[in-house]
Amino acid sequence: MGADAGILSGFSGLESIPGPELPKIDSFTRFNEENQKRYAENDARFKESPLLKELLEKSKLNKEKNRQAIQDKYCIRGAEWGVGDCSAEGMSPQEKDEFIAMLKKKAGVE
Template sequence: MRTLSQPLLQFSSPKITTAAAYQNAKLNPRERTQIGFHKHPKSLPLFSSLSPCQVIITKSLPLVASVALLLTACPAEAGFLSGMKGIESVPGPKLPELDFLKRINEENQKKYAETDAKFKSSPILKELLERSKQNKEKNEKAIQDKYCLRGAEWGVGDCSTEGMSPADREKFISELKQRAGVTE
């Protein structure tokens, strides 16, 4: 195993006991060697002229800044960008109005209005609307009858058979089945 003559990094912390990998330009990545950190208090030239109190303050400054940012930052809420105007709110350029296109558009609008009026007054549409109304009423009644039958069989709800004699109960349920169109 080769050893490196000059480490790239040195740390002054005596608590660090793990080994670090150093790279030499002549060695490929597979031949890197691990060397323990130096435990000298003055190994980093940056902090060598500072007192221990100044070193602590200097090293804790990033932590203090991070805590200050976390405490003062406002959380983003849903709809954070909802007040922003997008590109769709920017009006487009004014296009030139051509008279012949304007006339064609007006004629088409008149044709569409006439066709809509004819369709709304047609007897076929009136007949279909009337049938639809009748079917809706009939279907609502059928659904109510089915729910009433179910409530009578289970003994719950408005159609409950609670308190009826067994003969009255059977008669009532058979009438509901006949009304709902249920066959057994």
């Protein structure tokens, strides 16, 4: 088994040998620094934009709304199945039906 690995299996390979140092070109370095500065300024401006703040706020509100919708859905299911925090166990059939109807109305599910 081990003999099939080949003679060079322990050899580190060419990728471990560093390549030649490329000459540094001042104009390219300056251009790169200016670009980095411009990117940083644009990034800062974008992070402060009213549009981004509005979208983040909407996202946060949607996340909360979706979390509540999922909780409502599980509450309705729990009431129907008679399990969990919203269990209708111990209620009369009519009370159970009214309770589930109230939960569905609250959740906007018909």
